[in-house]
Amino acid sequence: MNIDDVKNICVVGAGNMGHQISLHCAIKGFNTVCTDISEDQLKKAESFVDSYLPGRVKKGKMTEDEAKAARSRIRFTSDLKDAAKDSDYVIEAAIEVLALKRKVFADLDKIAPPHAILATNSSAIVSSRIADVTNRKDKVLNLHFFNPALVMKLVEVVQGPHVSDETTKISMDLCRRLDKVSVHVKKEVKGFLLNRILLRIFEEAEWMLEMDVASVEDIDKACVFGAGHPMGPFTLMDLTGLDLAYTMGLESFRETGDPAQLPKPHLVEHFVKGEFGQKTGKGWYDYTKK
Numbered sequence: 001m002n003i004d005d006v007k008n009i010c011v012v013g014a015g016n017m018g019h020q021i022s023l024h025c026a027i028k029g030f031n032t033v034c035t036d037i038s039e040d041q042l043k044k045a046e047s048f049v050d051s052y053l054p055g056r057v058k059k060g061k062m063t064e065d066e067a068k069a070a071r072s073r074i075r076f077t078s079d080l081k082d083a084a085k086d087s088d089y090v091i092e093a094a095i096e097v098l099a100l101k102r103k104v105f106a107d108l109d110k111i112a113p114p115h116a117i118l119a120t121n122s123s124a125i126v127s128s129r130i131a132d133v134t135n136r137k138d139k140v141l142n143l144h145f146f147n148p149a150l151v152m153k154l155v156e157v158v159q160g161p162h163v164s165d166e167t168t169k170i171s172m173d174l175c176r177r178l179d180k181v182s183v184h185v186k187k188e189v190k191g192f193l194l195n196r197i198l199l200r201i202f203e204e205a206e207w208m209l210e211m212d213v214a215s216v217e218d219i220d221k222a223c224v225f226g227a228g229h230p231m232g233p234f235t236l237m238d239l240t241g242l243d244l245a246y247t248m249g250l251e252s253f254r255e256t257g258d259p260a261q262l263p264k265p266h267l268v269e270h271f272v273k274g275e276f277g278q279k280t281g282k283g284w285y286d287y288t289k290k
């Protein structure tokens with residue numbers, strides 16, 4: 001198999017990452033099916049597509065024909081079987097719960113054609129913790145996009161010990177066809193490349209907040225105006241989701257037993273109130289007032 005055999009992509013999960021990954025695949029010429037167990041999430045994803053594409057045309061970033069063609073290449077369904085049965089490449093972008101991902105991959109292994117590559121967009125869970133539920137371990141890897149997936153160029157291609165060179169090459173080639181910049185992560189290290197760095201920044205930012213060294217706003221300002229970051233760590237967490245930060249902290253604690261990995265009190269406070277960031281209107285900042 002090579003990249004020319006990849007025509008149909010299935011994206012599992014229509015949330016923060018999944019809806020943009022699937023739209024990006026469709027824009028770049030792949031027949032794409034986006035699936036989610038939540039009809040509500042699928043409706044939101046579809047209405048995003050229906051406002052985003054005309055917006056690109058209006059902005060002069062896309063012709064009307066290109067937008068129409070992209071729209072015709074993407075569809076939405078809550079039926080995983082229907083979504084994955086003809087796929088050549090699957091990108092799972094469901095929530096960060098290991099047991100759930102293992103169940104999804106076990107199902108995908110039964111549904112997707114034997115040649116199909118099964119990738120996870122997980123932010124933290126390495127594919128070797130998932131691959132053993134399939135009969136195609138060599139075709140199961142991490143393909144990690146960044147938020148917002150339509151914009152951020154980087155994709156990490158993580159080659160765990162079970163992943164074949166062919167799967168890695170096709171995945172790197174796929175990134176090129178998606179007009180992304182891929183990096184080959186040769187070992188399954190925790191956090192891969194960029195999250196490993198970003199999480200250190202988030203952690204320090206949160207500790208400074210916990211110790212009342214400075215406010216959310218001032219810590220963000222320091223990173224933007226002193227280090228040239230496009231947005232500060234708290235604004236970035238609001239974009240990627242406080243639910244994700246919380247779940248990642250818990251998973252990390254389960255994995256290492258290190259209490260320092262547990263979500264910090266302010267983060268827990270937002271999480272229990274359902275304040276997950278931009279998507280709920282409130283997180284570290286209040287977006288309902290803007």
Ligand code: 3HC
Nearest residue numbers: 059061122123145146147148150151152195230231236240
């Ligand atoms: N969805 C889609 N497109 C978006 C967008 C969104 N949420 N936000 C901005 N854009 C697009 C705009 O449409 C615009 O596109 P155009 O230039 O082609 O018309 C372009 O991005 C620039 O937008 P703006 O001028 O409105 O805003 P900024 O210049 O401030 O850029 C940003 C917004 C691209 C989000 C920028 O602030 C940025 O790069 N922030 C850092 C993002 C980042 O670090 N992401 C990684 C997060 S970590 C992660 O995802 C890992 C995961 O495992 C958690």
